[in-house]
Amino acid sequence: xxxxxxxxxxxxxxxNTSALPDIVFMLLFFFMVATVMREVDLKVSVNKPQAxxxxxxxxxxxxxxxxxxxxxxxxxxxxxxxxxxxxNDAFASIDDLQPFVVQEREAKAEEDRPMMTMSIxxxxxxxxxxxxxxxxxxxxxxxxxxxxxxxxxxxxEALYSSDN
Amino acid sequence: MARNKRAIPEINAGSMADIAFxxxxxxxxxxxMDTDKGINRKLPxxxxxxxxDPPPIKERNIFTVLVNSNDQxxxxxxxxxxxxxxxKAMEFIDNNGDGSCEYCKGYGVSSSxxxxxxxxxSLQNDRGTSYGMYVKVQNELVAAYEDLxxxxxxxxxxxxxxxxxPEEDEEIIKEIKNAYQxxxxxxxxxxxxx
Numbered sequence: 001x002x003x004x005x006x007x008x009x010x011x012x013x014x015x016n017t018s019a020l021p022d023i024v025f026m027l028l029f030f031f032m033v034a035t036v037m038r039e040v041d042l043k044v045s046v047n048k049p050q051a052x053x054x055x056x057x058x059x060x061x062x063x064x065x066x067x068x069x070x071x072x073x074x075x076x077x078x079x080x081x082x083x084x085x086x087x088n089d090a091f092a093s094i095d096d097l098q099p100f101v102v103q104e105r106e107a108k109a110e111e112d113r114p115m116m117t118m119s120i121x122x123x124x125x126x127x128x129x130x131x132x133x134x135x136x137x138x139x140x141x142x143x144x145x146x147x148x149x150x151x152x153x154x155x156x157e158a159l160y161s162s163d164n
Numbered sequence: 165m166a167r168n169k170r171a172i173p174e175i176n177a178g179s180m181a182d183i184a185f186x187x188x189x190x191x192x193x194x195x196x197m198d199t200d201k202g203i204n205r206k207l208p209x210x211x212x213x214x215x216x217d218p219p220p221i222k223e224r225n226i227f228t229v230l231v232n233s234n235d236q237x238x239x240x241x242x243x244x245x246x247x248x249x250x251x252k253a254m255e256f257i258d259n260n261g262d263g264s265c266e267y268c269k270g271y272g273v274s275s276s277x278x279x280x281x282x283x284x285x286s287l288q289n290d291r292g293t294s295y296g297m298y299v300k301v302q303n304e305l306v307a308a309y310e311d312l313x314x315x316x317x318x319x320x321x322x323x324x325x326x327x328x329x330p331e332e333d334e335e336i337i338k339e340i341k342n343a344y345q346x347x348x349x350x351x352x353x354x355x356x357x358x
Contacts, residue, residue, distance in 0.1 A: 017181070018177075020181040021177065021180040021181045023351070024181055024185055024188055025184050026182035028184055028187050028188040028191065029189055031188065031191045031192060032191055035195035035196060035197045036195055036196060036197075036198060037194060037195055037196075038195060038196050048302065049295060049296040049299040050299075050300075051202075051203055051299055051300070051302070051303035052205065052303060052307060053203060053303050053306040053307050053310055054201040054202055054203055055201065055202070055203070055204050056199060056201050057199075057200040057201065058198070059201065060179050060200075066186065068295075071341045087351065097295065098307075109287050117322060119200060119202060119205075120202075121206050123295065124294060124295055124296025124299070125294055125295070126294070126295040126299050127291060127293065127294060127295070128289050128290065128291055128292070128293040128294070128295060128353055129291035129292065129353070129355070130297070131295050132291065132352075132353045135207060136206060139207050139208070139209065140210060142209070143207075144206055144207045144208075144209065145200040145206060145207075146205050146206070146207060147200075147203065147204050147205070148202050148205065148299050148302065149200060149201070149202040150201065150202050150203060150299055150303075151201070152201065159300070159303075160245075160246055160247040160300075162339055
């Protein structure tokens with residue numbers, strides 16, 4: 001009769017974890033390459049509109065952002081609910097826009113200045129009055145290249161729905 | 165010497181994973197992955213002196229799109245839904261009223277545009293129009309041009325316009341863009357329904 005060997009008393013060998021740092025480093029490098037630093041702390045809520053004819057913004061260093069929307073809940077007791085503009089990390093008024101554009105342009109390399117793009121990240125409920133004012137200020141500041149930041153819709157139905 | 169012959173003890177790499185995890189979590193928290201996308205537009209420069217005699221544009225070559233403060237569309241004096249705008253705009257651009265455009269497939273209606281080069285889309289919105297609606301209208305108008313270019317590319321080159329490489333096919337893209345030049349003019353917004 002065959003005798004079945006008892007393995008009970010043998011200790012389970014430890015799992016080899018020497019490759020763990022390699023795996024984690026691989027993940028780390030992936031994230032370092034694929035992501036960018038968060039630019040600003042958003043103080044206005046921005047629910048972007050949807051559009052299909054969108055282009056990717058190449059070269060982030062050439063893009064300057066203008067945010068517009070209602071202040072977030074925690075700022076509402078101080079700033080109210082009327083849509084406002086945010087530049088960098090602070091709320092701004094429409095008069096601050098022109099100096100801001102000039103300052104941003106100065107900060108860029110000479111040869112890059114004509115390629116500077118202003119990305120307008122506005123909430124879809126914002127009225128066009130505010131956006132028109134922004135556009136007028138940008139024209140005064142000679143920043144003509146703009147981009148209306150939008151999201152790719154899931155399907156055509158979502159694009160035409162009234163709540164979009 | 166006896167001292168040098170002693171084996172160097174191996175460095176303990178057990179905490180390497182911990183350090184790497186720490187860095188990984190730091191990057192996960194402080195960075196974002198979202199790529200920015202949007203509709204590219206160009207603003208017109210402010211002109212110091214108004215042009216004395218603006219070149220006359222025939223009424224039939226202008227496609228007027230009005231958006232009011234309730235986000236309703238009035239296109240060529242007709243009430244329209246947003247999902248009908250693209251087809252209507254394409255019909256206008258592609259009309260080929262004077263027969264000079266060989267690749268156009270329009271009906272040649274006498275009340276619509278002469279040819280794609282002369283066709284201008286005029287967009288005017290109210291200060292009370294929502295930004296979402298404005299982007300939707302812009303999107304549809306740009307899409308009308310893009311769809312026509314796509315059709316042109318398919319017929320002339322048997323290729324998809326949207327799938328072309330901007331560097332490799334620079335000449336072809338230029339030619340297609342020239343066939344259907346995007347002419348969208350924006351007027352100063354009205355302030356009626358505040």
